Amino acid sequence: MYDNFKLLNYSNSLVSPELYARHQSKLFTGNVVNGLLVIPKTGLIVTLPTGNGFIPYGSGATASNREFSLVVDFDITLDTADASNPRIDLIVIYADLAVTLPGGTPGVANLDGPGVVKATFVKGTPNASPVEPTVGAIQTKIGAANPYIIVAEVRVDALVTTIAANKITDRRVLVGPVRLSAGTVNTATIADANVTTAKIADASVTYTKMNYATIPLGQLSFNSYGTAGGVVVTGTLVVPFNKFTTNSSTQITQSGGQNMLLSQAGWYELLFNANVTDGAGTLQYVPYIQYSTDSTTWYEASPLLHNITAINARGSSMATDIFLPANTYVRAVIFTTGALRFAAASAFTEPQMSLTVKRIG
Known part of the structure; x- marks a missing residue:
């Protein structure tokens, strides 16, 4: 009546590899321990490098893994590209359960299960908007x-004869420990001193996981930075930033290529830098910042007139600290009295125009 209990380590017990694999399948998630990252070779050939992995199978109490190793790189040749449409092929590794290994003494024919695990490609259907092959x-x-x-x-594009590296998408799921269920860890039993920044991976703490409402004003700074160059301004120009960086994925975002959208109310430091690289010495220009709550009606923040006859006025900036409500748009504007160029020159290797928005309270 007790035969359904299985014991790994006991005198004279003959243990199947399955029993070991079943325990490991409960401890880890994912399917690739290391390696097996598909790369292009030549033509329509891709290479599956050496590595180790798990192939999950079964369910419930008998769920387990087929554990495998690839000890020599394996090449896979894809079918010829379609003449008109792209397709998406999948590279799969599978256990061929139809393979029968001989029993008895371990030898070349059965040691480590040769020939049971295989790799191949599953061809997708060419289409203007291709999708990957179905499970079926x-x-x-x-x-x-x-x-x-x-x-x-x-992705095998129409008429291609070579697979580029950027056409291969990694679908491996690297092996890691099973995540604990919600409520398993009681935070009340964890001492504050035991949670240190050295024990928290940088990438694991993201802005989307923070509760901003609980952070005191002035304790967290959001920075966004937009740059532009290579433009000639005659009259008024809303600066079209061609580069935008931010340390916040949600608090300060780019809107429409020219605006920054501030999602939270607070005090902000606004800084606009401009460098003139070419233009008549009698001309003047004004760099200034505008803000709006609807992106239609704009208000100016401290414009400052510059005459470029003075050498130090060719590189200029204006800055202001201002309280702005939630969902306010901010943009940089240049006004000139003639044609002035803001572009790269030997003396101006830094960005020719830049707008920095920083929350300070």
């Missing part, structure tokens, strides 16, 4: 009962 298409290619993992998808 995969099982038709590899066998209906065979478990598998997907390690890459390859």
Whole structure:
């Protein structure tokens, strides 16, 4: 009546590899331990490099993994590209359960299960908007009962004869420990002193996981930075920034290529820099910043007139601290009395125009 209990380590017990694999399948998630990152080779050939992985199968109490190793790089040749439309192929690794290994003494024919695990591609259907093959298409290619993992998808564009690296998308799921269920960890039992920044990976703390309402004003700074250059201004120009960087994914964002959108109310430091590289010495220009709550009606923040006859006025800036309500747009504007160029020159290697928005309270 107790035969359904299985014991790994006991005198004279003959243990199957399955029992070891079943325990590991409960401890880890993912399917690739290392390697197996598909790369292009030549023509329509892609290479599956050496590595180690798991192929999950089964469910419930008997769920387990087929554990495998690839010890020599493996090449896969894709079918010829379609003449008109792209397609998406999948690179899969699977266990061919139809393979029968001989029993008895371990030898070349059965040691480490040779020939059971295989790799192939599953061809997608050419289409103007291609999608990857379905589960049904995969099982038709590899066998209906065979478990598998997907390690890459390859976009085969129309008429191509070579697969570029940027056409291969990594689909591996790297092995890691099973995540604990919600409520498993009682934060009340964790001492504050035990949680240090050295123990928290940089990439694991993102802005989307922060509760900004609980952060005191002045304790967190959001910075956004837009730059532009290579433009000639005659009259008034709203600066079209061609580069935008931010340390916040949600608090300060780019809107429409010219505006920055501030999602939270607060005090902000606004700084606009401009460098004139070419223009008549009698001309004047005004760099200034505008803000708006509807992106239609704009208000000016401290414009400052510059005459470029003075050498130090060719590089100028204006800055202001201002309280702005939530969902306010900010932009940089240049007004000139004639044609002035803001572009790269030997003396001006820095960005020719830049707008920095920083929350300070």
